[in-house]
Amino acid sequence: MERKYKHLFFDLDHTLWDFEANSEETLIELFDSFHLNKYFDDFNDFHARYETHNLYLWSQYRKGNVDKKTLNTQRFYLPFSEVGFDDIAIAQEFAKQYLAVSPTKTRLFPNTIEVLKKLQPHYQMHIITNGFREVQSKKLKNSGLAPFFKNIYISELIGVQKPHPYFFDYFIRSCNTSKKEALVIGDSLEADIEGAIKAGIDQVFFNSKQLQHEKNITHEISALDQLLPLLL
Ligand SMILES: [Mg+2]
Known part of the structure; x- marks a missing residue:
């Protein structure tokens, strides 16, 4: 397929x-x-x-x-x-x-590791984060997430925060891919979803709190395992 x-x-x-x-x-x-x-x-x-x-x-x-x-x-x-x-x-x-x-601390959302394991053979996966650089790599390592991700894009190192369009252009260029082949998955309507919409990249809104909103989003999920039917 x-x-x-x-x-x-x-x-x-x-x-x-x-x-x-x-x-x-x-x-x-x-x-x-x-x-x-x-x-x-x-x-x-x-x-x-x-x-x-x-x-x-x-x-x-x-x-x-x-x-x-x-x-x-x-x-x-x-x-x-x-x-x-x-x-x-x-x-x-x-x-x-x-x-x-x-x-x-190592608590992850339910099914995180299982979902990443199933996606890994089919996709290149990356992290895009606004968090502080000195803590994000430690979190990834300690919680067992690090082996799943090829690149870690941290706003502090790129110079702008999500939702700035430069951040999105930067990781697309860095992966040598196109916006059509990319999907952004995040919980923040402002930083992740609006940023991706403005950059012209499809999005998955992880809406675990079932917030009401008016946005026209590509996909919306309330639990991570809902990614599997969308992507496999
Ligand atoms: Mg977030």
């Missing part, structure tokens, strides 16, 4: 690597080791405050309004200072440990 696509470009965080579960596990450990129960009502109080700041700072980072160092420290410093724990040095140390510990 002649397959439509030759190259599959997977986002990593929230698409294969279960970012939420792995991040929460890390934050629970650090919450205890930094004795944050002295300042917050409980872990959930800290986590909710952190999430608010983290989401906002990431959106600013993608737009180029804040740098990586600011994002990384402020997402902890801001929730700390909200509860009267105004210590930038501790926030910096917390941020450092978060980046050291989280990539050692």
